[in-house]
Amino acid sequence: MKDMFDLNNLVRENIKKLVPYSSARDEFSGDAKVFLDANENSLGSPLPKWYNRYPDPHQQKVKEAISKIKGVPAEHIFLGNGSDECIDLLFRSFCNPGKDNVVICPPTYGMYEVSANINDVEVRKALLTDDFQLDLIHLENLIDANTKIAWICSPNNPTGNSLNRNDIEMLSNNFDGLVVIDEAYINFSKQRSFVQELTEYPNLVVMQTFSKAWGLAALRLGMAFASTEIINILNKVKPPYNINQATQELALKAMEEVAQVNDMIHHLVDMRDALSEVFEQIPTVEKVYPSDANFILVKIKDARKLYVFLLTKGIVVRDRSNVKLCDDCLRITIGTEEENTALVDAIQEWLS
Numbered sequence: 001m002k003d004m005f006d007l008n009n010l011v012r013e014n015i016k017k018l019v020p021y022s023s024a025r026d027e028f029s030g031d032a033k034v035f036l037d038a039n040e041n042s043l044g045s046p047l048p049k050w051y052n053r054y055p056d057p058h059q060q061k062v063k064e065a066i067s068k069i070k071g072v073p074a075e076h077i078f079l080g081n082g083s084d085e086c087i088d089l090l091f092r093s094f095c096n097p098g099k100d101n102v103v104i105c106p107p108t109y110g111m112y113e114v115s116a117n118i119n120d121v122e123v124r125k126a127l128l129t130d131d132f133q134l135d136l137i138h139l140e141n142l143i144d145a146n147t148k149i150a151w152i153c154s155p156n157n158p159t160g161n162s163l164n165r166n167d168i169e170m171l172s173n174n175f176d177g178l179v180v181i182d183e184a185y186i187n188f189s190k191q192r193s194f195v196q197e198l199t200e201y202p203n204l205v206v207m208q209t210f211s212k213a214w215g216l217a218a219l220r221l222g223m224a225f226a227s228t229e230i231i232n233i234l235n236k237v238k239p240p241y242n243i244n245q246a247t248q249e250l251a252l253k254a255m256e257e258v259a260q261v262n263d264m265i266h267h268l269v270d271m272r273d274a275l276s277e278v279f280e281q282i283p284t285v286e287k288v289y290p291s292d293a294n295f296i297l298v299k300i301k302d303a304r305k306l307y308v309f310l311l312t313k314g315i316v317v318r319d320r321s322n323v324k325l326c327d328d329c330l331r332i333t334i335g336t337e338e339e340n341t342a343l344v345d346a347i348q349e350w351l352s
Helices: 013-017 060-070 083-094 111-118 136-142 165-174 228-237 245-254 258-280 303-312 337-351
Strands: 077-080 101-104 122-125 147-153 178-182 204-209 222-225 285-288 295-300 329-333
Touching (some): 013 083, 013 228, 060 245, 077 228, 083 147, 083 204, 083 222, 136 165, 258 285, 303 337
Antiparallel strands (some): 077 222, 295 329
16 A cells, blocks of 8 residues: 555544543453442343343454454454444544545445435445446546545445455555445355455455354444554444443354354355356346355346235345346345245246
8 A cells, every 4th residue: 555545634623533432341441349330230130141231342352252263453353233333433433524425336235325325425426337346447537535435345235246356456555545345245255355455455444244144133243344543433433332242242152153154154155056057047037147145136037026926925035126237136145945945936936
């Protein structure tokens, strides 16, 4: 990364001056027997396990466990109440409402634009190419002095493909703002994560999640990996106890079962490839797009009608027909063997 990157130029002035809320658990560290500092209910809670105490506001045990799995030092890890909180905090920390802008690359994950609109930040769109890759020339033409963040989703949602690594590296090298790479589906891809590149690109933020490969969507636990300077800013802005105690405990328990998670990933990838082959044989299917995720994007004749028919069978897929470059496309998550079979049987019934 060239030397001209200066994080201080990106941070909002009010955030630079912000004195973060100091919780009771921030002001005390160490061992104690009697906690009378946080106005908790000292008599307990109406559950078999007591949850009357506030959780660790910095989630140190969870970060240490993630550090061992990802090979990234704990001080480079931020945990959010889902990746959506990470997205929102990046907007709130670096983008001045009504002044700054960000770049997204549709078709892509919808929350980048929603969060931008909530924070009154202009969204500039560099449409992906016909093969769902970055259009670097278009991207470059959209960037100006007030462009703070470029949002990149790889593997991309809803298209499923990984974006060209060289293009992402070129963008990171030549853009003075933050490059945020959303790797929610990276575990299903043969592409290696950008988390190992943090020392190469000080403007890089990599997001991952426990919702997909780990199967913990209900816990709402997202991860952001970045320089310690960026992580410190996110910690400054976040709510004091943004990750609850139950989520921290369950995440720690899940991370003891890495082998089981890897087995699930391999099984889902095998079913993804098998389901893709089945769809390629269906006469009304025009294209099955290559996928590095736990879903496939299928271009099929009368996609909307098929979507409605599947609903009558109790099968819910995602209609992406109204998304640019995804005309007549359904996004289909890989289910269990039984669910995938039910889907194919329903489509065969619809065709007949």
